[in-house]
Each structure stands twice: as structure tokens, then as C-alpha cells.
Amino acid sequence: MSSLPHLTQAAAELTQEVEVIDEHGARRTLQIPAERALTVYVDKRELVTLMTLGAAPELLVLGYLRNQRLTSEPGQIRSITVDWEVGAAAVHTRGGLPDYEARTAQRVVTTGCGQGTVFGSLMNELDSIELPPADEARISQRALLALLEAMRQQESTYKSAGSVHGCALFRVGADSAELLSFVEDVGRHNAIDTIAGWMWMNGVSARDTAFYTTGRLTSEMVIKSAQMGVPIVVSRSGITQMGYQLAQRLGLALFGRAVNRHFIAYTGFDRFDAQPELASASTG
Amino acid sequence: MSSLPHLTQAAAELTQEVEVIDEHGARRTLQIPAERALTVYVDKRELVTLMTLGAAPELLVLGYLRNQRLTSEPGQIRSITVDWEVGAAAVHTRGGLPDYEARTAQRVVTTGCGQGTVFGSLMNELDSIELPPADEARISQRALLALLEAMRQQESTYKSAGSVHGCALFRVGADSAELLSFVEDVGRHNAIDTIAGWMWMNGVSARDTAFYTTGRLTSEMVIKSAQMGVPIVVSRSGITQMGYQLAQRLGLALFGRAVNRHFIAYTGFDRFDAQPELASASTG
Numbered sequence: 001m002s003s004l005p006h007l008t009q010a011a012a013e014l015t016q017e018v019e020v021i022d023e024h025g026a027r028r029t030l031q032i033p034a035e036r037a038l039t040v041y042v043d044k045r046e047l048v049t050l051m052t053l054g055a056a057p058e059l060l061v062l063g064y065l066r067n068q069r070l071t072s073e074p075g076q077i078r079s080i081t082v083d084w085e086v087g088a089a090a091v092h093t094r095g096g097l098p099d100y101e102a103r104t105a106q107r108v109v110t111t112g113c114g115q116g117t118v119f120g121s122l123m124n125e126l127d128s129i130e131l132p133p134a135d136e137a138r139i140s141q142r143a144l145l146a147l148l149e150a151m152r153q154q155e156s157t158y159k160s161a162g163s164v165h166g167c168a169l170f171r172v173g174a175d176s177a178e179l180l181s182f183v184e185d186v187g188r189h190n191a192i193d194t195i196a197g198w199m200w201m202n203g204v205s206a207r208d209t210a211f212y213t214t215g216r217l218t219s220e221m222v223i224k225s226a227q228m229g230v231p232i233v234v235s236r237s238g239i240t241q242m243g244y245q246l247a248q249r250l251g252l253a254l255f256g257r258a259v260n261r262h263f264i265a266y267t268g269f270d271r272f273d274a275q276p277e278l279a280s281a282s283t284g
Numbered sequence: 285m286s287s288l289p290h291l292t293q294a295a296a297e298l299t300q301e302v303e304v305i306d307e308h309g310a311r312r313t314l315q316i317p318a319e320r321a322l323t324v325y326v327d328k329r330e331l332v333t334l335m336t337l338g339a340a341p342e343l344l345v346l347g348y349l350r351n352q353r354l355t356s357e358p359g360q361i362r363s364i365t366v367d368w369e370v371g372a373a374a375v376h377t378r379g380g381l382p383d384y385e386a387r388t389a390q391r392v393v394t395t396g397c398g399q400g401t402v403f404g405s406l407m408n409e410l411d412s413i414e415l416p417p418a419d420e421a422r423i424s425q426r427a428l429l430a431l432l433e434a435m436r437q438q439e440s441t442y443k444s445a446g447s448v449h450g451c452a453l454f455r456v457g458a459d460s461a462e463l464l465s466f467v468e469d470v471g472r473h474n475a476i477d478t479i480a481g482w483m484w485m486n487g488v489s490a491r492d493t494a495f496y497t498t499g500r501l502t503s504e505m506v507i508k509s510a511q512m513g514v515p516i517v518v519s520r521s522g523i524t525q526m527g528y529q530l531a532q533r534l535g536l537a538l539f540g541r542a543v544n545r546h547f548i549a550y551t552g553f554d555r556f557d558a559q560p561e562l563a564s565a566s567t568g
Binding site: 016021022023024037216218219238241257272274276 | 308528541560
């Protein structure tokens with residue numbers, strides 16, 4: 001594997017204390033999540049401005065470049081330098097990125113939204129996405145409940161300040177789920193992009209992994225997950241129609257409304273080993 | 285006022301029935317919200333593709349053009365024709381839109397996200413936004429509770445299928461809140477854009493109005509609300525730091541975590557008449 005990019009470690013303050021008034025007329029202080037504009041420059045040319053919590057900006061930028069398919073492997077990036085003083089992430093490549101002009105120009109004509117751009121251009125490449133077969137990449141109800149229990153115990157900015165989306169990557173075993181990486185951001189897209197960057201920097205294969213997200217199972221979530229090779233996605237929230245249709249087409253297993261011991265399997269039933277007897281301990 | 289645009293009425297099916305498996309291993313059917321790609325063409329030139337529930341696509345497109353500031357008044361639009369067969373919204377203008385080239389070109393250099401584009405370009409025009417003074421546009425706790433009760437009773441796709449954001453416009457009186465318009469969409473930005481289109485088509489002034497949204501109080505929500513002249517925003521969810529900072533700069537009153545009789549006033553305390561005695565009936 002080629003050498004990895006050099007990343008700064010410009011983690012920023014994740015919360016801010018503000019004074020509020022509640023329904024009892026009492027003035028008190030609350031923590032709210034931080035939110036920063038981070039403008040990404042690729043070889044000194046402005047690419048995009050991301051609104052982020054700022055927990056792992058370098059991994060976010062790397063994962064954004066990966067999920068936008070502006071980079072096909074981390075070795076193409078020499079360094080990512082984040083400077084919060086100017087709200088900038090400077091990406092230096094090793095001799096440029098292939099098809100950079102075409103891929104960034106496409107944004108103009110296809111759609112006004114970066115996520116939409118991902119969607120629009122990825123739709124043309126869906127058939128090139130191949131996930132591991134259902135008999136090799138699956139999840140049991142016991143492992144799913146272990147995953148949900150791990151998320152329940154996870155300390156988070158959400159618990160202290162709310163208003164952020166969390167995303168986690170798990171290694172799934174026959175009866176277990178090991179938390180590999182957890183990240184939060186003001187946008188669910190940023191959270192999954194950051195994990196995409198983390199996977200590259202740590203050489204983690206997607207085989208036997210599952211995503212957890214607090215966000216809805218939307219088309220972008222399904223596409224990004226499939227693109228990263230993760231065939232199982234679990235969400236605390238529900239699903240949208242395009243997320244459902246794309247997951248069926250791509251063969252992803254989607255679980256929604258997943259909290260405590262409850263969940264709904266929307267798609268990919270062939271990847272799921274139901275153990276209904278485990279639901280009897282349901283806490284309602 | 286110049287003549288209003290002609291709009292088709294291409295409302296689409298809002299939900300789809302899917303078969304799922306729950307934690308008890310039981311197969312049953314659920315409703316999930318529809319989601320459609322709607323590509324907007326302005327005078328036959330592609331502008332953007334919006335992912336929408338499809339409840340009021342013509343008002344969505346009109347409000348999108350308004351909130352992107354591609355149109356300064358509805359009379360500039362001759363007609364908006366939505367055809368779900370081809371997933372297209374054809375916008376015909378009365379002799380073009382001023383600064384159309386510049387405003388749409390800007391998207392390329394500023395950011396990859398349409399919402400970000402709004403943010404990026406609007407930041408330069410924030411100082412031109414003027415909201416009614418606090419002594420003229422305010423809300424009492426009684427009116428706020430009336431607004432929340434109206435939303436609690438509102439029938440919705442969210443109640444039947446989940447996974448959509450709702451947005452409502454209220455006329456606020458001394459002790460009352462009258463629901464003027466309610467819309468849901470898969471994206472909270474679409475929902476507020478649709479209401480912006482509705483306000484134009486119905487000649488509704490923003491004076492004495494308040495927004496309700498199920499989405500977070502983000503920078504885009506604050507900016508769009510201020511741009512439309514609505515000085516009060518109430519959310520079931522929380523707030524982000526940029527939403528907080530922009531609301532303070534623009535003088536908006538933001539209420540979050542607002543459900544039943546509970547709420548938190550984040551900003552614009554000078555627009556709020558607290559009546560803490562009303563909280564005693566709190567249902568916890």
C-alpha cells in the first residue's frame with residue numbers, strides 16, 4: 001500500500017455554553033454543539049465549504065474526497081492541513097487527482113447540492129458496486145442487539161449537547177459487535193465521510209462490518225455505505241423511499257427504528273439471522 | 285401586485301407500503317414516505333435536482349427560486365409545470381431572471397451544497413435583512429403553547445410513515461396562534477421553501493407570523509426565516525452553534541426542544557413574553 005497522507009490534528013472545541021430560558025422562566029446555561037465552516041482547498045484551489053462540528057476535520061476532508069470519488073486511494077493525497085484560524089483545510093495531492101476537472105465540473109450541471117451531486121453521479125456507477133454475498137456478510141439478532149447496547153453506552157456530544165448526528169463502524173461477529181470507530185457531526189453526511197477517512201488511514205477492510213447511524217436511511221446513506229463496501233446499516237431513525245429502493249437494488253440490509261432491543265428490518269432479509277426469542281426480554 | 289405564476293397541481297402519492305420484519309420475527313407491512321427526484325429547468329435550462337416527498341412540488345420550486353434569491357417577486361415567473369412521468373419541473377419566466385448567470389455560477393466556486401450556496405452568498409447580504417422590531421413582532425408563552433398544541437393535533441405523513449420533516453407557518457396573536465400553512469417533505473429545507481412559495485402565491489405578509497419546524501435550528505433555517513421576514517422560529521429539535529450565532533446577529537427569537545408544554549428559549553428574549561405560571565400544568 002502506498003504511503004498514507006500526513007494529517008494535522010486540529011480537533012476543535014465541540015460544545016459552547018449558552019444562556020437560555022426554559023418554560024418555567026428560569027435562566028440557565030446549556031451546552032450546544034459547535035459548528036464551523038471549513039473551506040477545502042485542493043492544491044490551492046477552492047473545492048467546497050463544509051459545515052462541521054470539528055471533531056476530526058482531517059478525516060472528514062479525506063473521507064469527503066473519497067466518497068465524492070475525487071480520490072481512488074489515500075496515497076494520492078500527500079497531506080491535509082487544517083487551520084481553524086482561517087477555517088481552511090489545505091489538501092496537497094501527489095501530482096493532482098485524476099478526472100478532477102470533470103468530476104468537479106459535473107456539480108454545475110447536475111444539481112445544486114453536494115449530496116445530490118454524489119447521488120447524481122453515483123447513480124451511473126451503481127452497477128459497478130459489488131457487496132460480499134449474503135452468506136458471507138450477515139448479522140444475527142444477538143449481534144445486532146450487542147451493537148445497539150454498545151451505542152446506548154457510548155458517551156457522546158449528543159448526550160451532552162444534542163443536535164448532532166452520530167455514526168459508528170462495527171466489526172460484526174456471529175454473536176458479537178465490536179465498535180471500531182465512532183464519530184459525531186452536525187451533518188450525518190459528514191459523520192459517515194469521517195469514518196470513510198478513518199477506514200483509509202487505518203487500512204480497515206469493510207468485510208464483516210456494519211454501520212450505525214442516528215440519521216435516517218436515505219439514498220445518500222445507502223449509496224455511501226455500499227460504495228465503502230459496508231453491506232449492513234443500522235439506524236435509530238426511519239427510512240426514505242429512495243433509501244429503501246436503492247438498498248434493495250444494491251443488496252444492503254437496512255435496520256431502522258433500532259433502539260434498545262427494538263428494530264425493524266427493511267431490506268436484505270437474507271443477511272439477517274432472526275432470533276425472535278431474544279425479543280422476549282424486550283423492555284417495551 | 286403583478287400577476288401570479290400559473291402552477292400545475294401535480295401532487296403525488298405520499299407514502300408507499302413495504303413489508304418488514306420486526307424484532308419478534310413477525311412479517312408485517314409499514315408505510316414509508318415517498319421520495320422523488322424532481323429536476324428543475326428554468327427556461328429549458330437545467331438548474332437543480334431536488335429530492336422531495338412530492339406533496340406540493342410547484343410551491344417547492346417557486347419557494348426554492350425565492351429562497352435562492354433567483355427571483356425577487358412571483359410575477360417574474362410565468363408558469364411552473366411539474367410532470368412526474370419525467371420527474372421534471374419546467375419553469376417559464378417572463379423574459380428571464382435578473383443576475384441568473386451570476387447567481388447560478390456562484391454555486392461552482394463557493395460550495396458543493398445548495399444549502400451551503402444559500403449560506404455562502406446570503407452571508408454577504410445579511411446586513412440588508414431587517415426584521416420588525418421586538419415590540420411589534422413578539423410571542424407570549426400562551427400563544428407559543430397554542431402553537432405547540434396545534435402541531436400536536438396536526439395529522440401528518442410523519443405520524444403515518446415517519447422520516448419526514450414538517451414545517452408550519454402561524455399567525456401569532458396576543459394569546460393565540462393560527463395555523464396558516466403546514467407542509468412536510470423528506471428535507472427540512474424543502475419544507476420551508478414550499479412555505480415560502482405558498483406565502484408568495486397567497487400574498488401573505490410575514491408580519492405577526494412564526495415558523496414551526498421539526499428540524500434543528502440550523503444556520504440555513506435561521507437565514508431563510510429571516511430572509512422571508514419571519515422573526516420567530518419554534519423547533520421540536522435543538523440548535524446548532526451557527527443557527528444560534530446568526531439568530532443573535534439578526535435578532536430572531538428561537539425556541540427549541542418545544543413539545544407539549546416544554547420549550548427552551550435560545551435567542552431573542554426581547555420578543556418573548558414569559559408566563560411561567562402556564563408551565564405549572566406541565567405534563568413532564
